Amino acid sequence: MPDNAENVEIRDRLAHVLEPLAKTLPDDLRIAVLAAFAMHEPARKPFYQERVHWAARELDRDDRTIRRRIDEGIEHVAHLALAGPREGGGRPAPDGSxxxxxxxxxxxxxxxxxxxxxxxxxxxxxxxxxxxxxxxxxxxxxxxxxxxxxxxxxxxxxxxxxxxxxxxxxxxxxxxxxxxxxxxxxxxxxxxxxxxxxxxxxxxxxxxxxxxxxxxxxxxxxxxxxxxxxxxxxxxxxxxxxxxxxxxxxxxxxxxxxxxxxxxxxxxxxxxxxxxxxxx
Known part of the structure:
Protein backbone atom coordinates (compact mmCIF):
# COMPACT_ATOMS: atom_id res chain seq x y z
CA MET A 1 0.00 0.00 0.00
CA PRO A 2 1.44 3.42 -0.91
CA ASP A 3 2.86 5.50 1.94
CA ASN A 4 0.61 8.42 0.98
CA ALA A 5 -2.63 6.43 1.02
CA GLU A 6 -5.39 8.35 2.75
CA ASN A 7 -7.05 6.95 5.87
CA VAL A 8 -10.31 6.27 4.03
CA GLU A 9 -8.47 4.42 1.27
CA ILE A 10 -6.56 2.36 3.83
CA ARG A 11 -9.77 1.44 5.62
CA ASP A 12 -11.46 0.51 2.33
CA ARG A 13 -8.57 -1.71 1.27
CA LEU A 14 -8.43 -3.33 4.69
CA ALA A 15 -12.18 -3.92 4.64
CA HIS A 16 -11.91 -5.49 1.19
CA VAL A 17 -9.55 -8.16 2.59
CA LEU A 18 -10.86 -8.62 6.13
CA GLU A 19 -14.62 -8.37 5.73
CA PRO A 20 -15.11 -11.60 3.73
CA LEU A 21 -12.89 -13.48 6.20
CA ALA A 22 -14.64 -12.05 9.27
CA LYS A 23 -18.01 -13.06 7.86
CA THR A 24 -16.98 -16.72 8.05
CA LEU A 25 -16.69 -16.48 11.86
CA PRO A 26 -19.42 -17.39 14.36
CA ASP A 27 -21.89 -14.56 14.99
CA ASP A 28 -20.34 -13.19 18.20
CA LEU A 29 -16.81 -13.14 16.77
CA ARG A 30 -17.97 -11.67 13.49
CA ILE A 31 -19.79 -8.82 15.21
CA ALA A 32 -16.86 -8.15 17.56
CA VAL A 33 -14.23 -8.08 14.79
CA LEU A 34 -16.30 -5.99 12.38
CA ALA A 35 -17.07 -3.52 15.17
CA ALA A 36 -13.42 -3.32 16.24
CA PHE A 37 -12.38 -2.25 12.74
CA ALA A 38 -15.45 -0.02 12.25
CA MET A 39 -16.57 -2.22 9.36
CA HIS A 40 -20.11 -2.52 10.67
CA GLU A 41 -22.18 0.57 9.96
CA PRO A 42 -23.83 0.95 13.42
CA ALA A 43 -20.41 0.56 15.08
CA ARG A 44 -18.58 3.22 13.03
CA LYS A 45 -17.57 5.34 15.97
CA PRO A 46 -14.38 7.43 16.13
CA PHE A 47 -12.78 5.72 19.16
CA TYR A 48 -11.96 2.06 19.65
CA GLN A 49 -13.37 1.97 23.18
CA GLU A 50 -16.70 3.30 21.88
CA ARG A 51 -16.80 0.47 19.37
CA VAL A 52 -16.06 -2.03 22.14
CA HIS A 53 -18.93 -0.54 24.20
CA TRP A 54 -21.24 -0.87 21.22
CA ALA A 55 -20.36 -4.54 20.69
CA ALA A 56 -20.75 -5.22 24.42
CA ARG A 57 -24.31 -3.85 24.35
CA GLU A 58 -25.13 -5.64 21.12
CA LEU A 59 -23.94 -9.03 22.43
CA ASP A 60 -25.00 -8.48 26.05
CA ARG A 61 -21.45 -8.97 27.33
CA ASP A 62 -19.03 -6.85 29.32
CA ASP A 63 -16.21 -4.89 27.67
CA ARG A 64 -13.53 -7.28 28.88
CA THR A 65 -15.27 -10.26 27.24
CA ILE A 66 -15.66 -8.31 24.00
CA ARG A 67 -11.96 -7.43 23.92
CA ARG A 68 -11.17 -11.12 24.37
CA ARG A 69 -13.58 -12.04 21.59
CA ILE A 70 -11.94 -9.45 19.33
CA ASP A 71 -8.51 -10.95 19.99
CA GLU A 72 -9.81 -14.46 19.29
CA GLY A 73 -11.51 -13.33 16.10
CA ILE A 74 -8.43 -11.52 14.82
CA GLU A 75 -6.34 -14.63 15.45
CA HIS A 76 -8.70 -16.74 13.34
CA VAL A 77 -8.88 -14.13 10.60
CA ALA A 78 -5.07 -13.94 10.55
CA HIS A 79 -4.86 -17.72 10.03
CA LEU A 80 -7.17 -17.48 7.04
CA ALA A 81 -5.54 -14.36 5.61
CA LEU A 82 -2.02 -15.79 5.78
CA ALA A 83 -3.06 -19.04 4.17
CA GLY A 84 -4.51 -17.60 0.99
CA PRO A 85 -6.68 -19.62 -1.40
CA ARG A 86 -5.74 -23.14 -2.29
CA GLU A 87 -5.49 -24.28 -5.90
CA GLY A 88 -8.84 -25.43 -7.21
CA GLY A 89 -10.76 -23.07 -4.93
CA GLY A 90 -10.60 -25.33 -1.87
CA ARG A 91 -10.10 -24.26 1.69
CA PRO A 92 -6.66 -22.93 2.69
CA ALA A 93 -4.27 -24.69 5.02
CA PRO A 94 -2.64 -22.55 7.75
CA ASP A 95 0.90 -23.36 6.64
CA GLY A 96 0.05 -24.27 3.06
CA SER A 97 1.50 -27.78 3.33
Missing amino acids: WHTELLRVSLALDQERPEVFEFRRIVADADEVAELDLALTLTTTSSAAGPVRESDLDVDVFHGGTLVRRAMESSDRVGLALRLAKPLPRGDTHDLALRFRAEFRHPHYVCVPRHPVDRFDLHVRFPAAPPSEIVRLDRVFQDDARDLGARGDVVAPDGSGEVHLRFDRLAPGFAYGIRWSPAG
Missing part, protein backbone atom coordinates in the same frame (compact mmCIF):
# COMPACT_ATOMS: atom_id res chain seq x y z
CA TRP A 98 -1.44 -30.21 3.58
CA HIS A 99 -5.11 -30.59 4.42
CA THR A 100 -7.45 -33.46 5.25
CA GLU A 101 -9.85 -34.58 2.56
CA LEU A 102 -11.62 -37.14 4.76
CA LEU A 103 -11.37 -37.88 8.47
CA ARG A 104 -13.26 -40.91 9.80
CA VAL A 105 -13.23 -41.49 13.55
CA SER A 106 -14.72 -44.40 15.49
CA LEU A 107 -14.85 -43.79 19.23
CA ALA A 108 -15.59 -46.80 21.45
CA LEU A 109 -16.67 -45.72 24.92
CA ASP A 110 -17.90 -49.19 25.88
CA GLN A 111 -14.35 -50.48 26.33
CA GLU A 112 -12.51 -50.73 29.64
CA ARG A 113 -10.30 -47.93 28.33
CA PRO A 114 -11.83 -45.73 25.61
CA GLU A 115 -10.38 -46.26 22.14
CA VAL A 116 -10.32 -43.91 19.15
CA PHE A 117 -9.70 -45.28 15.66
CA GLU A 118 -8.75 -42.53 13.22
CA PHE A 119 -8.65 -43.01 9.46
CA ARG A 120 -7.45 -39.98 7.56
CA ARG A 121 -6.84 -39.12 3.91
CA ILE A 122 -4.63 -36.08 3.46
CA VAL A 123 -3.80 -34.04 0.36
CA ALA A 124 -0.42 -32.37 -0.14
CA ASP A 125 -0.78 -28.65 -0.86
CA ALA A 126 2.97 -28.17 -1.27
CA ASP A 127 5.83 -30.15 -2.73
CA GLU A 128 7.85 -32.62 -0.67
CA VAL A 129 5.48 -33.00 2.31
CA ALA A 130 7.44 -35.46 4.45
CA GLU A 131 5.99 -35.10 7.95
CA LEU A 132 2.54 -34.50 9.44
CA ASP A 133 1.98 -32.56 12.66
CA LEU A 134 -0.86 -34.06 14.70
CA ALA A 135 -2.07 -33.63 18.28
CA LEU A 136 -4.61 -34.85 20.81
CA THR A 137 -5.90 -32.87 23.78
CA LEU A 138 -6.91 -34.59 27.03
CA THR A 139 -8.96 -31.86 28.66
CA THR A 140 -8.37 -31.46 32.38
CA THR A 141 -11.49 -30.49 34.32
CA SER A 142 -9.86 -29.62 37.65
CA SER A 143 -6.58 -29.58 39.50
CA ALA A 144 -7.76 -32.64 41.41
CA ALA A 145 -7.51 -34.66 38.20
CA GLY A 146 -3.77 -34.00 38.12
CA PRO A 147 -1.68 -32.80 35.18
CA VAL A 148 -1.82 -34.57 31.85
CA ARG A 149 1.27 -36.64 31.13
CA GLU A 150 2.55 -37.84 27.81
CA SER A 151 2.19 -41.42 29.06
CA ASP A 152 -1.58 -40.90 29.54
CA LEU A 153 -2.02 -41.34 25.78
CA ASP A 154 -1.27 -44.58 23.94
CA VAL A 155 -0.77 -44.23 20.18
CA ASP A 156 -0.54 -47.03 17.62
CA VAL A 157 0.12 -46.48 13.92
CA PHE A 158 -1.66 -49.11 11.83
CA HIS A 159 -0.46 -47.78 8.49
CA GLY A 160 0.64 -44.61 6.76
CA GLY A 161 3.90 -43.59 8.41
CA THR A 162 6.19 -43.79 11.41
CA LEU A 163 5.65 -41.95 14.68
CA VAL A 164 8.98 -40.15 15.13
CA ARG A 165 8.18 -37.60 17.82
CA ARG A 166 5.70 -37.02 20.63
CA ALA A 167 5.87 -34.29 23.25
CA MET A 168 3.66 -32.16 25.47
CA GLU A 169 2.74 -28.98 23.60
CA SER A 170 0.73 -27.56 26.49
CA SER A 171 -0.54 -28.68 29.87
CA ASP A 172 -3.12 -30.99 28.26
CA ARG A 173 -2.14 -31.39 24.59
CA VAL A 174 0.16 -34.12 23.27
CA GLY A 175 1.82 -33.26 19.97
CA LEU A 176 2.71 -35.99 17.48
CA ALA A 177 4.89 -36.07 14.38
CA LEU A 178 4.25 -38.74 11.74
CA ARG A 179 6.97 -39.21 9.13
CA LEU A 180 5.79 -40.51 5.77
CA ALA A 181 7.55 -43.32 3.96
CA LYS A 182 8.41 -40.90 1.15
CA PRO A 183 7.71 -37.20 0.57
CA LEU A 184 4.43 -36.36 -1.15
CA PRO A 185 4.40 -34.17 -4.25
CA ARG A 186 1.81 -31.42 -4.48
CA GLY A 187 -1.68 -32.78 -5.16
CA ASP A 188 -1.01 -36.37 -4.09
CA THR A 189 -3.19 -38.07 -1.47
CA HIS A 190 -2.09 -40.31 1.38
CA ASP A 191 -4.05 -42.56 3.77
CA LEU A 192 -3.15 -43.26 7.36
CA ALA A 193 -4.72 -45.08 10.29
CA LEU A 194 -4.07 -44.52 13.99
CA ARG A 195 -5.44 -45.80 17.29
CA PHE A 196 -5.52 -43.68 20.45
CA ARG A 197 -6.28 -45.01 23.93
CA ALA A 198 -6.78 -42.73 26.91
CA GLU A 199 -9.07 -42.03 29.84
CA PHE A 200 -11.47 -39.20 29.05
CA ARG A 201 -11.21 -36.43 31.61
CA HIS A 202 -14.33 -34.71 30.35
CA PRO A 203 -17.39 -36.14 28.56
CA HIS A 204 -16.80 -34.73 25.10
CA TYR A 205 -14.92 -35.57 21.93
CA VAL A 206 -14.13 -32.88 19.39
CA CYS A 207 -11.90 -32.38 16.38
CA VAL A 208 -10.04 -29.05 16.50
CA PRO A 209 -8.15 -29.05 13.21
CA ARG A 210 -4.83 -27.29 12.69
CA HIS A 211 -5.32 -27.72 8.96
CA PRO A 212 -8.65 -27.55 7.11
CA VAL A 213 -10.75 -30.70 6.96
CA ASP A 214 -13.15 -31.19 4.04
CA ARG A 215 -15.24 -33.87 5.75
CA PHE A 216 -15.33 -35.37 9.27
CA ASP A 217 -17.35 -38.54 9.94
CA LEU A 218 -17.71 -39.37 13.63
CA HIS A 219 -19.10 -42.66 14.95
CA VAL A 220 -19.44 -43.05 18.72
CA ARG A 221 -20.46 -46.23 20.54
CA PHE A 222 -21.70 -45.67 24.09
CA PRO A 223 -21.87 -48.15 26.99
CA ALA A 224 -25.04 -50.13 27.77
CA ALA A 225 -26.27 -47.30 30.02
CA PRO A 226 -26.67 -44.43 27.51
CA PRO A 227 -25.96 -40.79 28.40
CA SER A 228 -28.84 -38.67 29.61
CA GLU A 229 -28.12 -36.22 26.78
CA ILE A 230 -25.90 -36.05 23.70
CA VAL A 231 -25.27 -32.69 22.05
CA ARG A 232 -23.75 -32.00 18.64
CA LEU A 233 -21.04 -29.31 18.75
CA ASP A 234 -20.52 -27.54 15.45
CA ARG A 235 -17.92 -24.78 15.00
CA VAL A 236 -17.54 -23.84 18.68
CA PHE A 237 -14.47 -22.72 20.60
CA GLN A 238 -12.49 -25.55 22.13
CA ASP A 239 -12.93 -24.15 25.65
CA ASP A 240 -16.70 -23.95 25.04
CA ALA A 241 -16.90 -27.66 24.23
CA ARG A 242 -16.97 -28.48 27.94
CA ASP A 243 -19.23 -25.54 28.82
CA LEU A 244 -22.82 -26.72 29.33
CA GLY A 245 -23.92 -23.23 28.31
CA ALA A 246 -22.68 -23.87 24.77
CA ARG A 247 -25.69 -25.60 23.24
CA GLY A 248 -26.17 -27.56 20.07
CA ASP A 249 -28.59 -29.98 18.47
CA VAL A 250 -29.56 -32.88 20.73
CA VAL A 251 -28.98 -36.28 19.10
CA ALA A 252 -30.24 -39.71 20.14
CA PRO A 253 -28.31 -43.00 19.93
CA ASP A 254 -29.67 -45.79 17.77
CA GLY A 255 -30.67 -49.25 18.94
CA SER A 256 -27.00 -50.25 19.23
CA GLY A 257 -26.14 -47.28 21.44
CA GLU A 258 -24.32 -45.50 18.62
CA VAL A 259 -24.45 -42.07 17.02
CA HIS A 260 -23.10 -41.01 13.63
CA LEU A 261 -22.42 -37.36 12.85
CA ARG A 262 -21.01 -35.70 9.74
CA PHE A 263 -19.31 -32.31 9.53
CA ASP A 264 -18.23 -30.56 6.34
CA ARG A 265 -15.64 -27.86 5.64
CA LEU A 266 -14.10 -27.63 9.10
CA ALA A 267 -12.22 -24.40 9.80
CA PRO A 268 -8.92 -24.51 11.71
CA GLY A 269 -9.12 -23.56 15.36
CA PHE A 270 -12.79 -24.40 15.91
CA ALA A 271 -14.19 -27.51 17.58
CA TYR A 272 -16.53 -30.06 15.96
CA GLY A 273 -17.91 -33.16 17.67
CA ILE A 274 -20.14 -34.14 20.58
CA ARG A 275 -20.62 -33.63 24.30
CA TRP A 276 -22.58 -36.03 26.46
CA SER A 277 -24.02 -35.99 29.97
CA PRO A 278 -23.26 -39.15 31.94
CA ALA A 279 -26.19 -41.46 32.60
CA GLY A 280 -28.12 -40.43 35.68
Whole structure:
Protein backbone atom coordinates (compact mmCIF):
# COMPACT_ATOMS: atom_id res chain seq x y z
CA MET A 1 0.00 0.00 0.00
CA PRO A 2 1.44 3.42 -0.91
CA ASP A 3 2.86 5.50 1.94
CA ASN A 4 0.61 8.42 0.98
CA ALA A 5 -2.63 6.43 1.02
CA GLU A 6 -5.39 8.35 2.75
CA ASN A 7 -7.05 6.95 5.87
CA VAL A 8 -10.31 6.27 4.03
CA GLU A 9 -8.47 4.42 1.27
CA ILE A 10 -6.56 2.36 3.83
CA ARG A 11 -9.77 1.44 5.62
CA ASP A 12 -11.46 0.51 2.33
CA ARG A 13 -8.57 -1.71 1.27
CA LEU A 14 -8.43 -3.33 4.69
CA ALA A 15 -12.18 -3.92 4.64
CA HIS A 16 -11.91 -5.49 1.19
CA VAL A 17 -9.55 -8.16 2.59
CA LEU A 18 -10.86 -8.62 6.13
CA GLU A 19 -14.62 -8.37 5.73
CA PRO A 20 -15.11 -11.60 3.73
CA LEU A 21 -12.89 -13.48 6.20
CA ALA A 22 -14.64 -12.05 9.27
CA LYS A 23 -18.01 -13.06 7.86
CA THR A 24 -16.98 -16.72 8.05
CA LEU A 25 -16.69 -16.48 11.86
CA PRO A 26 -19.42 -17.39 14.36
CA ASP A 27 -21.89 -14.56 14.99
CA ASP A 28 -20.34 -13.19 18.20
CA LEU A 29 -16.81 -13.14 16.77
CA ARG A 30 -17.97 -11.67 13.49
CA ILE A 31 -19.79 -8.82 15.21
CA ALA A 32 -16.86 -8.15 17.56
CA VAL A 33 -14.23 -8.08 14.79
CA LEU A 34 -16.30 -5.99 12.38
CA ALA A 35 -17.07 -3.52 15.17
CA ALA A 36 -13.42 -3.32 16.24
CA PHE A 37 -12.38 -2.25 12.74
CA ALA A 38 -15.45 -0.02 12.25
CA MET A 39 -16.57 -2.22 9.36
CA HIS A 40 -20.11 -2.52 10.67
CA GLU A 41 -22.18 0.57 9.96
CA PRO A 42 -23.83 0.95 13.42
CA ALA A 43 -20.41 0.56 15.08
CA ARG A 44 -18.58 3.22 13.03
CA LYS A 45 -17.57 5.34 15.97
CA PRO A 46 -14.38 7.43 16.13
CA PHE A 47 -12.78 5.72 19.16
CA TYR A 48 -11.96 2.06 19.65
CA GLN A 49 -13.37 1.97 23.18
CA GLU A 50 -16.70 3.30 21.88
CA ARG A 51 -16.80 0.47 19.37
CA VAL A 52 -16.06 -2.03 22.14
CA HIS A 53 -18.93 -0.54 24.20
CA TRP A 54 -21.24 -0.87 21.22
CA ALA A 55 -20.36 -4.54 20.69
CA ALA A 56 -20.75 -5.22 24.42
CA ARG A 57 -24.31 -3.85 24.35
CA GLU A 58 -25.13 -5.64 21.12
CA LEU A 59 -23.94 -9.03 22.43
CA ASP A 60 -25.00 -8.48 26.05
CA ARG A 61 -21.45 -8.97 27.33
CA ASP A 62 -19.03 -6.85 29.32
CA ASP A 63 -16.21 -4.89 27.67
CA ARG A 64 -13.53 -7.28 28.88
CA THR A 65 -15.27 -10.26 27.24
CA ILE A 66 -15.66 -8.31 24.00
CA ARG A 67 -11.96 -7.43 23.92
CA ARG A 68 -11.17 -11.12 24.37
CA ARG A 69 -13.58 -12.04 21.59
CA ILE A 70 -11.94 -9.45 19.33
CA ASP A 71 -8.51 -10.95 19.99
CA GLU A 72 -9.81 -14.46 19.29
CA GLY A 73 -11.51 -13.33 16.10
CA ILE A 74 -8.43 -11.52 14.82
CA GLU A 75 -6.34 -14.63 15.45
CA HIS A 76 -8.70 -16.74 13.34
CA VAL A 77 -8.88 -14.13 10.60
CA ALA A 78 -5.07 -13.94 10.55
CA HIS A 79 -4.86 -17.72 10.03
CA LEU A 80 -7.17 -17.48 7.04
CA ALA A 81 -5.54 -14.36 5.61
CA LEU A 82 -2.02 -15.79 5.78
CA ALA A 83 -3.06 -19.04 4.17
CA GLY A 84 -4.51 -17.60 0.99
CA PRO A 85 -6.68 -19.62 -1.40
CA ARG A 86 -5.74 -23.14 -2.29
CA GLU A 87 -5.49 -24.28 -5.90
CA GLY A 88 -8.84 -25.43 -7.21
CA GLY A 89 -10.76 -23.07 -4.93
CA GLY A 90 -10.60 -25.33 -1.87
CA ARG A 91 -10.10 -24.26 1.69
CA PRO A 92 -6.66 -22.93 2.69
CA ALA A 93 -4.27 -24.69 5.02
CA PRO A 94 -2.64 -22.55 7.75
CA ASP A 95 0.90 -23.36 6.64
CA GLY A 96 0.05 -24.27 3.06
CA SER A 97 1.50 -27.78 3.33
CA TRP A 98 -1.44 -30.21 3.58
CA HIS A 99 -5.11 -30.59 4.42
CA THR A 100 -7.45 -33.46 5.25
CA GLU A 101 -9.85 -34.58 2.56
CA LEU A 102 -11.62 -37.14 4.76
CA LEU A 103 -11.37 -37.88 8.47
CA ARG A 104 -13.26 -40.91 9.80
CA VAL A 105 -13.23 -41.49 13.55
CA SER A 106 -14.72 -44.40 15.49
CA LEU A 107 -14.85 -43.79 19.23
CA ALA A 108 -15.59 -46.80 21.45
CA LEU A 109 -16.67 -45.72 24.92
CA ASP A 110 -17.90 -49.19 25.88
CA GLN A 111 -14.35 -50.48 26.33
CA GLU A 112 -12.51 -50.73 29.64
CA ARG A 113 -10.30 -47.93 28.33
CA PRO A 114 -11.83 -45.73 25.61
CA GLU A 115 -10.38 -46.26 22.14
CA VAL A 116 -10.32 -43.91 19.15
CA PHE A 117 -9.70 -45.28 15.66
CA GLU A 118 -8.75 -42.53 13.22
CA PHE A 119 -8.65 -43.01 9.46
CA ARG A 120 -7.45 -39.98 7.56
CA ARG A 121 -6.84 -39.12 3.91
CA ILE A 122 -4.63 -36.08 3.46
CA VAL A 123 -3.80 -34.04 0.36
CA ALA A 124 -0.42 -32.37 -0.14
CA ASP A 125 -0.78 -28.65 -0.86
CA ALA A 126 2.97 -28.17 -1.27
CA ASP A 127 5.83 -30.15 -2.73
CA GLU A 128 7.85 -32.62 -0.67
CA VAL A 129 5.48 -33.00 2.31
CA ALA A 130 7.44 -35.46 4.45
CA GLU A 131 5.99 -35.10 7.95
CA LEU A 132 2.54 -34.50 9.44
CA ASP A 133 1.98 -32.56 12.66
CA LEU A 134 -0.86 -34.06 14.70
CA ALA A 135 -2.07 -33.63 18.28
CA LEU A 136 -4.61 -34.85 20.81
CA THR A 137 -5.90 -32.87 23.78
CA LEU A 138 -6.91 -34.59 27.03
CA THR A 139 -8.96 -31.86 28.66
CA THR A 140 -8.37 -31.46 32.38
CA THR A 141 -11.49 -30.49 34.32
CA SER A 142 -9.86 -29.62 37.65
CA SER A 143 -6.58 -29.58 39.50
CA ALA A 144 -7.76 -32.64 41.41
CA ALA A 145 -7.51 -34.66 38.20
CA GLY A 146 -3.77 -34.00 38.12
CA PRO A 147 -1.68 -32.80 35.18
CA VAL A 148 -1.82 -34.57 31.85
CA ARG A 149 1.27 -36.64 31.13
CA GLU A 150 2.55 -37.84 27.81
CA SER A 151 2.19 -41.42 29.06
CA ASP A 152 -1.58 -40.90 29.54
CA LEU A 153 -2.02 -41.34 25.78
CA ASP A 154 -1.27 -44.58 23.94
CA VAL A 155 -0.77 -44.23 20.18
CA ASP A 156 -0.54 -47.03 17.62
CA VAL A 157 0.12 -46.48 13.92
CA PHE A 158 -1.66 -49.11 11.83
CA HIS A 159 -0.46 -47.78 8.49
CA GLY A 160 0.64 -44.61 6.76
CA GLY A 161 3.90 -43.59 8.41
CA THR A 162 6.19 -43.79 11.41
CA LEU A 163 5.65 -41.95 14.68
CA VAL A 164 8.98 -40.15 15.13
CA ARG A 165 8.18 -37.60 17.82
CA ARG A 166 5.70 -37.02 20.63
CA ALA A 167 5.87 -34.29 23.25
CA MET A 168 3.66 -32.16 25.47
CA GLU A 169 2.74 -28.98 23.60
CA SER A 170 0.73 -27.56 26.49
CA SER A 171 -0.54 -28.68 29.87
CA ASP A 172 -3.12 -30.99 28.26
CA ARG A 173 -2.14 -31.39 24.59
CA VAL A 174 0.16 -34.12 23.27
CA GLY A 175 1.82 -33.26 19.97
CA LEU A 176 2.71 -35.99 17.48
CA ALA A 177 4.89 -36.07 14.38
CA LEU A 178 4.25 -38.74 11.74
CA ARG A 179 6.97 -39.21 9.13
CA LEU A 180 5.79 -40.51 5.77
CA ALA A 181 7.55 -43.32 3.96
CA LYS A 182 8.41 -40.90 1.15
CA PRO A 183 7.71 -37.20 0.57
CA LEU A 184 4.43 -36.36 -1.15
CA PRO A 185 4.40 -34.17 -4.25
CA ARG A 186 1.81 -31.42 -4.48
CA GLY A 187 -1.68 -32.78 -5.16
CA ASP A 188 -1.01 -36.37 -4.09
CA THR A 189 -3.19 -38.07 -1.47
CA HIS A 190 -2.09 -40.31 1.38
CA ASP A 191 -4.05 -42.56 3.77
CA LEU A 192 -3.15 -43.26 7.36
CA ALA A 193 -4.72 -45.08 10.29
CA LEU A 194 -4.07 -44.52 13.99
CA ARG A 195 -5.44 -45.80 17.29
CA PHE A 196 -5.52 -43.68 20.45
CA ARG A 197 -6.28 -45.01 23.93
CA ALA A 198 -6.78 -42.73 26.91
CA GLU A 199 -9.07 -42.03 29.84
CA PHE A 200 -11.47 -39.20 29.05
CA ARG A 201 -11.21 -36.43 31.61
CA HIS A 202 -14.33 -34.71 30.35
CA PRO A 203 -17.39 -36.14 28.56
CA HIS A 204 -16.80 -34.73 25.10
CA TYR A 205 -14.92 -35.57 21.93
CA VAL A 206 -14.13 -32.88 19.39
CA CYS A 207 -11.90 -32.38 16.38
CA VAL A 208 -10.04 -29.05 16.50
CA PRO A 209 -8.15 -29.05 13.21
CA ARG A 210 -4.83 -27.29 12.69
CA HIS A 211 -5.32 -27.72 8.96
CA PRO A 212 -8.65 -27.55 7.11
CA VAL A 213 -10.75 -30.70 6.96
CA ASP A 214 -13.15 -31.19 4.04
CA ARG A 215 -15.24 -33.87 5.75
CA PHE A 216 -15.33 -35.37 9.27
CA ASP A 217 -17.35 -38.54 9.94
CA LEU A 218 -17.71 -39.37 13.63
CA HIS A 219 -19.10 -42.66 14.95
CA VAL A 220 -19.44 -43.05 18.72
CA ARG A 221 -20.46 -46.23 20.54
CA PHE A 222 -21.70 -45.67 24.09
CA PRO A 223 -21.87 -48.15 26.99
CA ALA A 224 -25.04 -50.13 27.77
CA ALA A 225 -26.27 -47.30 30.02
CA PRO A 226 -26.67 -44.43 27.51
CA PRO A 227 -25.96 -40.79 28.40
CA SER A 228 -28.84 -38.67 29.61
CA GLU A 229 -28.12 -36.22 26.78
CA ILE A 230 -25.90 -36.05 23.70
CA VAL A 231 -25.27 -32.69 22.05
CA ARG A 232 -23.75 -32.00 18.64
CA LEU A 233 -21.04 -29.31 18.75
CA ASP A 234 -20.52 -27.54 15.45
CA ARG A 235 -17.92 -24.78 15.00
CA VAL A 236 -17.54 -23.84 18.68
CA PHE A 237 -14.47 -22.72 20.60
CA GLN A 238 -12.49 -25.55 22.13
CA ASP A 239 -12.93 -24.15 25.65
CA ASP A 240 -16.70 -23.95 25.04
CA ALA A 241 -16.90 -27.66 24.23
CA ARG A 242 -16.97 -28.48 27.94
CA ASP A 243 -19.23 -25.54 28.82
CA LEU A 244 -22.82 -26.72 29.33
CA GLY A 245 -23.92 -23.23 28.31
CA ALA A 246 -22.68 -23.87 24.77
CA ARG A 247 -25.69 -25.60 23.24
CA GLY A 248 -26.17 -27.56 20.07
CA ASP A 249 -28.59 -29.98 18.47
CA VAL A 250 -29.56 -32.88 20.73
CA VAL A 251 -28.98 -36.28 19.10
CA ALA A 252 -30.24 -39.71 20.14
CA PRO A 253 -28.31 -43.00 19.93
CA ASP A 254 -29.67 -45.79 17.77
CA GLY A 255 -30.67 -49.25 18.94
CA SER A 256 -27.00 -50.25 19.23
CA GLY A 257 -26.14 -47.28 21.44
CA GLU A 258 -24.32 -45.50 18.62
CA VAL A 259 -24.45 -42.07 17.02
CA HIS A 260 -23.10 -41.01 13.63
CA LEU A 261 -22.42 -37.36 12.85
CA ARG A 262 -21.01 -35.70 9.74
CA PHE A 263 -19.31 -32.31 9.53
CA ASP A 264 -18.23 -30.56 6.34
CA ARG A 265 -15.64 -27.86 5.64
CA LEU A 266 -14.10 -27.63 9.10
CA ALA A 267 -12.22 -24.40 9.80
CA PRO A 268 -8.92 -24.51 11.71
CA GLY A 269 -9.12 -23.56 15.36
CA PHE A 270 -12.79 -24.40 15.91
CA ALA A 271 -14.19 -27.51 17.58
CA TYR A 272 -16.53 -30.06 15.96
CA GLY A 273 -17.91 -33.16 17.67
CA ILE A 274 -20.14 -34.14 20.58
CA ARG A 275 -20.62 -33.63 24.30
CA TRP A 276 -22.58 -36.03 26.46
CA SER A 277 -24.02 -35.99 29.97
CA PRO A 278 -23.26 -39.15 31.94
CA ALA A 279 -26.19 -41.46 32.60
CA GLY A 280 -28.12 -40.43 35.68
